[in-house]
Amino acid sequence: MENGSKKWGFQANKSLSTASAVTVRGVLNVLLDNLNKEDTRQLIPLAHGDPSAFPCFRTTTVADEAVVDAVRSAKYNHYAPTVGLLPARRSVADYLNRDLPYKLSPDDVFLTLGCTQAIEITITVLARPGANILLPRPGFPYYEARAAHSHLEARHFDLIPEKGWEVDLDAVEALADENTVAMVVINPGNPCGSVYSYQHLQKIAETARKLGIMVIADEVYGHLTFGNSPFVPMGVFGSIVPVLTLGSISKRWIVPGWRIGWLVASDPNGILQESGVVESIKGCLNISSDPVTFIQAAIPQIFEKTKEDFFSKTINIMREAADICYEKTKEIPCVTCPHKPDGSMFAMVKLNLSLLEDISDDMDFCLKLAREESVTILPGVAVGLKNWLRITFSIEPQSLEQGLDRMKAFCQRHSRK
Structure with missing residues (x-):
């Protein structure tokens, strides 16, 4: 690019247009x-x-008051720790533990700027030359965008509408190879409104274990169910296959603009720790933005005091x-x-x-x-x-x-x- 006699040394990153x-x-x-x-x-x-x-x-007045109390206390005007405030991480662990057969600790929880940053961190951590990830079709296109941005190949398995949009597990097995790192499961489903049964989720976990890949469980709509199937978190099967659980308060508490979410290692066998994934998550958080500190501080009160x-x-x-x-x-x-x-x-x-x-x-x-x-x-x-x-x-x-x-x-x- 030239302007008169000057040649400029910059140009746009064209891959961003492709990714988005x-x-x-x-x-x-x-x-x-x-x-x-x-x-x-x-x-x-x-x-x-x-x-x-x-x-x-x-949203509930409990949530409003929790945020107001945190702001007025003037205790949370500081930078947040890389992984999030400890009381908030402990509260997220306790919240998820209600539905799990094992106990998460605060060390398993990383707070993020909503579920979208949890997706960004996860894709960034797993991206390496030649790797691929299995994504549902239909699905949430942000996964494709982040995979393209990170040069992580996306391969798509179909969801079957006649079976309540269940995962086509035969297709998953056919798509996977030695370079596959993970499969994404969105439950309850966006865009399908599906809620997977315990039995189907168990089959997904067993298939992922067979293939040697982790499951990324997008549960941002967790507990927003109103049909015959109750919500079962993928983390229930963490002893079968390592699970990265993604969630937030955006949907259940109806506060998407508050931008508070989490990325959780639902992995009682410690495979994600041993493989270096947990350390990579921390490294990625070190070079990214943090959720607002006073919103983090409000989490314990929101979780403990919201009525059924x-x-x-x-x-x-x-x-x-x-x-x-x-x-x-x-x-x-x-x-x-x-x-x-x-x-x-x-x-x-x-x-x-x-x-x-x-x-x-x-x-x-x-x-x-x-x-x-x-x-x-x-x-x-x-x-x-x-x-x-x-x-x-x-x-x-x-x-x-x-x-x-x-x-x-x-x-x-x-x-x-």
Whole structure:
């Protein structure tokens, strides 16, 4: 690059454009840019899983007061330790221990800037020349983005919609080789709304052990279940295979903007310690940002004092919303929902393009829906499944019904005559 006679020695890192080519945030921005500014109707956001914008999903006052107390104490205006404040790490360990057959210690817990930083740290630690990682399809595209950024090859195994979006374990075995380092399991599922049974998770653990790989358990939606299957953490099977558990308070406490999460070595046999993975996690945290100290300080009070009725209220609203979503999509002739959501905040529906005119694919559908109806829905291509749609139902039930009614009207208007 030249400017006059001067040759500049810098240029952009082009790999960043490749790594971030398809992300939820990027696609959302495209949809929002495509809205009809002359449409006076309220935008109905069925594309973004952030219920905190709606009054019915307000977090508990216990959490609010815990943060206020931490700030007013003036004890937490300092830098946080690399791995996080000890009382907060101890509280996360105790919180997870409620569901485990063994006991985590604070030394197993590393606090992160939400679950996204936990993903970043995990991918960075596992990346090495020639290595590959197994990711679910559909899945959360941030894994692909971080893998591409770290030059870690991503290989995709399918989730089976007819079996409640269970992992295709035969595909996992076929994909793995001597350079495979891990497989990612998202449970409860984003984008599918699936909740895996104890038996299926055990089979996943046994398969990973057979292949000699770890399991990365993304449990950011942990305990947000409202179907027949209870939430079972992957760490239950830590004695079979080493597990890195990723989580946060973002979803269960409805505070995604607080950016507090964790990365946990769920590994009673100490394999992650012996292999140097734990030490690498600490090294990676040494060169990255920390979650806000006063939010860390609030964690013990949040975990100890939140009452069960707060969680029950959230679950009841989610159950009602999931029912609305599943039943109303039956009224829309161009889409099919193969599995009623059992957890998280999402449903995947298949788009039947043969029934529509002037719609080329799922992205085209979502762009035109946004422009014509002021409704945003995430195209399946953003989560790895073209010509599907991911619908977020974590909004007020009345708004959800309105949004799906607008989607129905859109489909009727574009249906083949």
